Amino acid sequence: MxxxxxxxxxxxxxxxxxxxxxxxxxxxxxxxxxxxxxxxxxxxxxxxxxxxxxxxxxxxxxxxxxxxxxxxxxxxxxxxxxxxxxxxxxxxxxxxxxxxxxxxxxxxxxxxxxxxxxxxxxxxxxxxxxxxxxxxxxxxxxxxxxPFVWAQWDGDEEHRTPNPDLGYEHELFERVTFDPVTCTATDTWWDAARPDEKISQRLRCxxxxxxxxxxxxxxxxxxxxxxxxxxxxxxxxxxxxxxxxxxxxxxxxxxxxxxxxx
Structure with missing residues (x-):
């Protein structure tokens, strides 16, 4: 892994x-x-x-x-x-x-x-x-x-803007999908400056x-x-x-x- x-x-x-x-x-x-x-x-x-x-x-x-x-x-x-x-x-x-x-x-x-x-x-x-x-x-x-809550978030997207005063330097996007067959959430993130470099975590619920x-x-x-x-x-x-x-x-x-x- x-x-x-x-x-x-x-x-x-x-x-x-x-x-x-x-x-x-x-x-x-x-x-x-x-x-x-x-x-x-x-x-x-x-x-x-x-x-x-x-x-x-x-x-x-x-x-x-x-x-x-x-x-x-x-x-x-x-x-x-x-x-x-x-x-x-x-x-x-x-x-x-x-x-x-x-x-x-x-x-x-x-x-x-x-x-x-x-x-x-x-x-x-x-x-x-x-x-x-x-x-x-x-x-x-x-x-x-x-799984009951993660399923509700299927398709949700968030945009997080930088806040340097708090230590957040990056503009980020997040998208959540949920597979009801395997009960697995996929949580994908990417930096606005590098939209082609997406990374994901897969969470079995x-x-x-x-x-x-x-x-x-x-x-x-x-x-x-x-x-x-x-x-x-x-x-x-x-x-x-x-x-x-x-x-x-x-x-x-x-x-x-x-x-x-x-």
């Missing part, structure tokens, strides 16, 4: 000067981690860590964080500093499908990235989480793209029921779902979760169960 490294490196060069900093979103993610796992110091693995800002906030809260990012967005993490008793941040620029990690973790986080690649890629990643990275009784927090099927054969079990401010059990229909119209992704809380018998 060479396109993954290329897409996030290119867009990171566009947005990094503006967005490679700690924001409210990073603190919201830390709050979700604490809501589902408590505030005691933990060994945390973050996959697809981007610029590293969420990993930095997590480390500043006292956790020992290992963050992995394949693209050049990882280069921005060199500017992050951690000053917290007990907290630490180790940033690795590598492919999390092949990287060799020498230890296990209490929690694995994958914010805003699951669904890149095929179903087979997602299963391979889930098996690595279950069999190599999570300690017994561990938890994975995984953002999942919501999963309903909670689809995700549960994807987990079959792993030790991971879908325990609860968080959509916006509402958390509910995966086995019941919420009164109003916003899954149909408001939230482009939802947080799946996966618990590591007993080993799967052959």
């Amino acid at each position: 060479q396109w993954v490294k290329d897409f996030y490196s290119r867009t990171g060069s566009w947005w990094g000067p503006a967005e490679a900093r700690i924001s409210e979103r990073d603190h919201q993610r830390l709050s979700l981690l604490h809501a589902h796992l408590g505030t005691e110091p933990a060994q945390v693995l973050e996959l697809g860590a981007g610029y590293g800002s969420t990993a930095a906030v997590t480390a500043q809260a006292g956790h020992a964080v290992t963050a992995i990012e394949i693209s050049d967005r990882a280069d921005f993490a060199e500017e992050l500093t951690i000053d917290a008793p007990g907290g630490s941040l180790t940033f690795i620029k590598d492919d999390f499908y092949s990287v060799d990690l020498p230890r296990q973790f209490d929690v694995v986080c994958y914010w805003d990235g699951f669904g890149v690649g095929s179903d087979a890629d997602q299963r391979r990643l889930l098996r690595r989480i279950a069999t190599q990275w999570l300690r017994p009784g561990g938890t994975a927090l995984i953002d999942v793209f919501n 999963y309903t909670p029921a689809d995700l549960a099927l994807l987990l079959a054969g792993t030790q991971l079990e879908l325990a609860t779902i968080t959509a916006g401010d509402l958390t509910f059990e995966a086995t019941r229909r919420p009164e109003d979760s916003g899954l149909l119209r408001r939230h482009a992704s939802y947080l799946a809380i996966l618990r590591l169960g007993p080993p799967v018998k052959d």
Whole structure:
């Protein structure tokens, strides 16, 4: 999946000067981690860590964080500093499908990235989480793209003008398409100065029921779902979760169960 490294490196060069900093979103993610796992110091693995800002906030809260990012967005993490008793941040620029990690973790986080690649890629990643990275009784927090919302965006286009004062130097265009057969969104971007050099990311979207099927054969079990401010059990229909119209992704809380018998 060479396109993954290329897409996030290119867009990171566009947005990094503006967005490679700690924001409210990073603190919201830390709050979700604490809501589902408590505030005691933990060994945390973050996959697809981007610029590293969420990993930095997590480390500043006292956790020992290992963050992995394949693209050049990882280069921005060199500017992050951690000053917290007990907290630490180790940033690795590598492919999390092949990287060799020498230890296990209490929690694995994958914010805003699951669904890149095929179903087979997602299963391979889930098996690595279950069999190599999570300690017994561990938890994975995984953002999942919501097909109900991405389908509504099919054919939408946006024009983003430069704002140098905020660090946005490029005039950009974006177009989203959605394939209802494969439940895959294609998010295409191009610089107005280079309209023939379009780049795209392809995002496989999963309903909670689809995700549960994807987990079959792993030790991971879908325990609860968080959509916006509402958390509910995966086995019941919420009164109003916003899954149909408001939230482009939802947080799946996966618990590591007993080993799967052959």
